[in-house]
Structure formats: C-alpha cells, structure tokens
Amino acid sequence: MRFDFVTNSKISHIRSINSKNAHFNLFACYNVNMSNIRISAPSDSPNTDGIHIGSSSKIKIENTIISTGDDCISILSGSRDIMVTRVHCGPGHGFSIGSLGGSHNEENVTGIVIQNSTLFGTQNGLRIKTWAPSLPSLASDIMFDDIIMVNVNNPIFIDQQYCPQPPCNWQAQSNVQIRNVTFRKVRGTSSSQIAVKIKCSKHVPCKGINQVNINLVYRGPEGRVSSSCMNVQGKSYGLQLPSGCL
Numbered sequence: 001m002r003f004d005f006v007t008n009s010k011i012s013h014i015r016s017i018n019s020k021n022a023h024f025n026l027f028a029c030y031n032v033n034m035s036n037i038r039i040s041a042p043s044d045s046p047n048t049d050g051i052h053i054g055s056s057s058k059i060k061i062e063n064t065i066i067s068t069g070d071d072c073i074s075i076l077s078g079s080r081d082i083m084v085t086r087v088h089c090g091p092g093h094g095f096s097i098g099s100l101g102g103s104h105n106e107e108n109v110t111g112i113v114i115q116n117s118t119l120f121g122t123q124n125g126l127r128i129k130t131w132a133p134s135l136p137s138l139a140s141d142i143m144f145d146d147i148i149m150v151n152v153n154n155p156i157f158i159d160q161q162y163c164p165q166p167p168c169n170w171q172a173q174s175n176v177q178i179r180n181v182t183f184r185k186v187r188g189t190s191s192s193q194i195a196v197k198i199k200c201s202k203h204v205p206c207k208g209i210n211q212v213n214i215n216l217v218y219r220g221p222e223g224r225v226s227s228s229c230m231n232v233q234g235k236s237y238g239l240q241l242p243s244g245c246l
Contacts, residue, residue: 043091045069078107090120101134125155129162130176149188196227209234
C-alpha cells in the first residue's frame with residue numbers, strides 16, 4: 001500500500017496480511033499520523049518491510065503491531081522528524097535506519113525518535129546501516145528511548161559495513177557521517193553474546209554516540225554478554241550491561 005506526496009493525513013485501523021513487498025510505503029509525505037495498524041507476514045518472507053519511510057517529514061507511527069520477514073520499520077534517506085512510539089515488533093528484522101549511502105544525491109536523515117516500544121525475537125533490534133563503500137550523507141540527532149528486547153539478536157547495532165549479499169569488499173569504508181545518536185533505557189534479553197555492536201567508518205568515525213542505562217542479558221553458551229566498538233567517539237552513563245566500550 002503506497003502513500004506518495006500525502007500531507008496532513010491520518011491512517012488508522014488497517015490490517016495488512018502477507019504483502020508481496022513492503023506493507024506500507026510512505027514517500028514524500030508530510031504530517032502523517034499512522035495508528036492502530038496491524039501487519040503480519042511469515043518470518044521467512046523476504047522484503048516484506050512493515051512500514052517503509054523515505055523523503056518524508058513529520059511522520060508519527062503509534063500503537064501498532066508488526067510481525068513480518070524484514071524490517072518492522074525502515075527509515076530511509078530524506079526522512080526528518082519521525083516519531084515511532086508504542087510499537088510491537090516481532091518477528092522481523094527490527095527497527096532500521098537505512099540502508100544509507102547507496103545512491104547519488106541522498107538527502108540527510110535527522111530528527112528520528114523511536115521510543116516506548118518492544119522487540120520480540122527479531123534478527124536485529126535498533127539498527128543504523130550504511131553501505132561501504134558509499135556516497136557522502138549524514139544521519140544525525142537520533143534517539144532510541146525506553147525499548148524492551150525479548151530474545152533479540154544484535155539488540156544495538158550500528159553497521160557501516162552493511163553488505164547483505166556477497167561478494168563484499170570488507171576494506172571499503174562508508175562516507176555516511178553518523179552523529180548525535182542516543183540509546184537510552186534499552187533493556188531485556190539478547191540472543192547474541194555481543195549485544196552492542198558499533199562498527200563505524202574509518203573515513204568518517206561516528207561522533208556523539210551516547211549510551212544511557214543499558215541492561216541487556218545473555219544466557220547462551222558462549223559466556224558473558226559483551227560489546228564491541230570501532231571508530232566511534234561517545235560516552236556511557238549510568239548502568240552499562242554489557243560493559244560499555246565507548
């Protein structure tokens with residue numbers, strides 16, 4: 001279901017089942033409120049993003065349940081002032097910003113808030129992904145706040161070496177600048193030992209990455225929960241489980 005160039009509108013009380021591609025696609029929209037949406041597709045159905053947002057601003061998604069085979073919500077280039085609140089995601093690939101940097105003349109992504117939401121059994125949790133190599137752009141002023149994880153793989157994941165299909169050039173670097181990102185009150189259980197992965201670019205290291213009161217538990221066979229960071233400047237505050245690497 002596509003919504004292109006829609007302004008000052010409300011979309012509510014719609015159920016989408018087994019879409020062949022993205023269930024909802026918002027492009028070049030302004031001041032749109034989506035609420036009480038129900039989305040369902042098998043966990044192994046490819047490219048069935050729940051809600052796909054690009055080149056849009058002042059979008060609010062609330063009180064929504066998404067079970068699908070790809071990103072529950074994907075926020076692409078040109079997205080500004082996006083609010084996601086009280087969304088249940090799972091199964092699926094989590095909440096994603098990106099992938100970014102794969103096309104010419106991509107607009108920046110800024111002013112994103114994802115809060116008061118739950119992820120259940122997803123392949124990723126809170127993810128920012130950029131291509132490597134990539135063209136220059138910016139993702140900034142992003143807040144993930146009050147998020148519950150239940151058996152989530154990669155709960156916190158910044159991936160600036162995104163390459164979903166081989167061959168991949170692991171020496172290539174992204175040129176997307178990621179800055180001013182906060183993860184606050186993220187708690188629950190991780191299905192991966194490395195619960196926090198922040199892999200930023202050597203060319204444009206991440207700046208202003210903050211972790212505040214993180215409490216993620218792992219009970220698998222590999223050992224204690226851990227975190228991994230590279231090419232990032234940031235700070236940790238309050239409880240940090242796993243131990244912060246910023």
